[in-house]
Amino acid sequence: MGLLIQKPDHVAGSALPAILIGLFVAFGGVLFGYDTGTIGGILAMPYWRNTFSTGYRNKEDGNLDVTSSQSSEIVSLLSAGTFFGALTAAPMADILGRRLGMIASTVVFTVGVILQTAATAIPLFVAGRFFAGFGVGLISAIIPLYQSETAPKWIRGAVVGCYQLAITIGLLIAAIVDNATKDRNDTGSYRIPIAVQFAWAIILVVGMLILPETPRFFIKEGKNEQAAKSLSRLRRLDIDHPALVEELAEIQANHEYEVSLGKSTYIDCFKGSIGKRLATGCLLQALQQLTGVNFIFYYGTSFFKNSGISNGFIVTVITNVVNVCSTFPGLYLVEKWGRRPLLLFGAIGMFVCQMIIASVGTALPGSQVANKVLIAFVCVYIFFFASSWGPVAWVVTGELFPLKSRAKCLSMTTASNWLLNWAIAYSTPYMVNSGPGNANLQAKVFFVWGGFCLICAFFVWALIYETKGLSLEQVDELYGKCSKAWQSKGFRPTISFAEVQEVRGSVAGQGRHMSLADIEADVGRKRSVAGQGGYMGEKEKDYEV
Numbered sequence: 001m002g003l004l005i006q007k008p009d010h011v012a013g014s015a016l017p018a019i020l021i022g023l024f025v026a027f028g029g030v031l032f033g034y035d036t037g038t039i040g041g042i043l044a045m046p047y048w049r050n051t052f053s054t055g056y057r058n059k060e061d062g063n064l065d066v067t068s069s070q071s072s073e074i075v076s077l078l079s080a081g082t083f084f085g086a087l088t089a090a091p092m093a094d095i096l097g098r099r100l101g102m103i104a105s106t107v108v109f110t111v112g113v114i115l116q117t118a119a120t121a122i123p124l125f126v127a128g129r130f131f132a133g134f135g136v137g138l139i140s141a142i143i144p145l146y147q148s149e150t151a152p153k154w155i156r157g158a159v160v161g162c163y164q165l166a167i168t169i170g171l172l173i174a175a176i177v178d179n180a181t182k183d184r185n186d187t188g189s190y191r192i193p194i195a196v197q198f199a200w201a202i203i204l205v206v207g208m209l210i211l212p213e214t215p216r217f218f219i220k221e222g223k224n225e226q227a228a229k230s231l232s233r234l235r236r237l238d239i240d241h242p243a244l245v246e247e248l249a250e251i252q253a254n255h256e257y258e259v260s261l262g263k264s265t266y267i268d269c270f271k272g273s274i275g276k277r278l279a280t281g282c283l284l285q286a287l288q289q290l291t292g293v294n295f296i297f298y299y300g301t302s303f304f305k306n307s308g309i310s311n312g313f314i315v316t317v318i319t320n321v322v323n324v325c326s327t328f329p330g331l332y333l334v335e336k337w338g339r340r341p342l343l344l345f346g347a348i349g350m351f352v353c354q355m356i357i358a359s360v361g362t363a364l365p366g367s368q369v370a371n372k373v374l375i376a377f378v379c380v381y382i383f384f385f386a387s388s389w390g391p392v393a394w395v396v397t398g399e400l401f402p403l404k405s406r407a408k409c410l411s412m413t414t415a416s417n418w419l420l421n422w423a424i425a426y427s428t429p430y431m432v433n434s435g436p437g438n439a440n441l442q443a444k445v446f447f448v449w450g451g452f453c454l455i456c457a458f459f460v461w462a463l464i465y466e467t468k469g470l471s472l473e474q475v476d477e478l479y480g481k482c483s484k485a486w487q488s489k490g491f492r493p494t495i496s497f498a499e500v501q502e503v504r505g506s507v508a509g510q511g512r513h514m515s516l517a518d519i520e521a522d523v524g525r526k527r528s529v530a531g532q533g534g535y536m537g538e539k540e541k542d543y544e545v
Helices: 016-025 028-043 046-052 068-095 098-118 122-150 156-181 188-195 197-210 215-220 224-235 242-261 272-290 293-306 312-336 339-363 368-386 389-399 403-432 442-463 472-481 485-490 497-506 516-530
Strands: none
Touching: 016 122, 016 156, 016 197, 016 224, 028 046, 028 068, 028 098, 028 122, 028 156, 028 188, 028 197, 028 312, 046 188, 068 098, 068 122, 068 403, 098 122, 098 188, 098 197, 122 156, 122 215, 122 389, 122 403, 156 188, 156 312, 156 389, 188 197, 215 224, 215 242, 215 403, 224 242, 242 403, 242 472, 242 497, 272 293, 272 389, 272 403, 272 442, 272 472, 293 368, 293 403, 312 339, 312 368, 312 389, 339 368, 339 389, 339 442, 339 485, 368 389, 389 403, 403 442, 442 485, 472 497
16 A cells, blocks of 8 residues: 555546536535534624623723623634534535535534624624524535535545535635634624635636536436536536446436335434434534534634733634644544544544643633643644544545435534534533632543543444545445444445346335345355356446545
8 A cells, every 4th residue: 555545547538527516515614614614703703802892891900891601602602503504515516416505504604604794782783693503504414415415435435524624724725714803893703714715615616617517416307418418527428428328327226225125204204224324424424513622713812812921813723723733644644544544543642632732721710830731632632633533524424325215314524513512602601710600621622522532432332434535325334234333444345236227127016025135145146157256246346435
């Protein structure tokens, strides 16, 4: 195995168009990251605090400020909007399509940005936060869906992981812009950081007007000719090229097989193999939030200031730089190392860092040594998160589900991420701050996040299947044959869904009720008769995505 991620020799066509399209679509993550990242700095801006205060004075500095409950409301309303937006993403992506769905999502997001920019009091500001969140929720579910359905399987993990990279870039830009405007003594201090988001929206909409719809959406809609044209554009192959015809036939056969097993209503998403995958995806996204990473990016500026660090804004910029840089190793390792090992590595590393931060911060509150240790290990913790759980959670959830229910299931897994995001955003001020009704945990809150990181490690071992190198259709075969996650690393696909449909069609009255194991045995007998040895004969056929 070489060090570089390289296209397999037997794969026809070019992967470059699909990779470039996937990378551009990942730009939507900048909207997500910037919008969630900018609020922490805005809450700490003197002019914003004075303008939006309803009379409360901060006991730390004596200046006008918003209360803990108002801070929770402002931060968490975005997460509430994203929760409902993520759930709405499924019908939007299935009715309008993945491409037009992203355009509509960006329009909703822009409405929220307009309201926040115009606001001079809390009610209009939180209304803008909700609508912006609704748009971000829509985008956050549809982008991994689009990427998974278009990227080649041998680099799909890195392409989908770039969505998380774009989120980290958005967080970094937010920290830089906040730091640049924080000392302005006018509305530009908060309006400039908010209005910058118009640029991200315009770039994404213009790009999506040019890009193709996914071939899998066209297959789902029964538009096979349009699916062939879309796949031809993605693979840079003629419509009648054998490799493209085979890939399209496999996608279609897999979809027909899944549809023949039952309906794809929301209730059906909770049954059988799909239900197991949905539970895995929802828990994965929830645990990603419970690692505590958004505590750093939502409240990091305020937390660092309260911990005695003089310039919390600069520390926030530093943590965001670490976040961006640390995502790159994850994009490489997700394809070279695999999903399971990388998630385990990240969970254990984060647990160790959280325990050190909590112990030192609790034992030596306010000391210069403790502050340096806190900053150092927060950066190491972010490295472990950004190189593992940050990108890989989106990669795994994008790969789990069959086409018939993919949009619905992916929207629910994303909604679980945002539900926990909201819960953490709402509860953190009460957990960390001092004063009546607050827990005043300060650095001890990292004991909580560390405990969840330990749970993450056990969860990965028990429930995360290794899907590296498999097409989305082969993931269905994996779940059909492998009952235990820790046995999934040795799985190799042995049958195509085109063969599955052929066998089921040839066995009158019984094909529908045959298991994949029974069908595989039947195909094996036919291959023996034909003198073929391996999967799909001597020449391995590669169904790309």
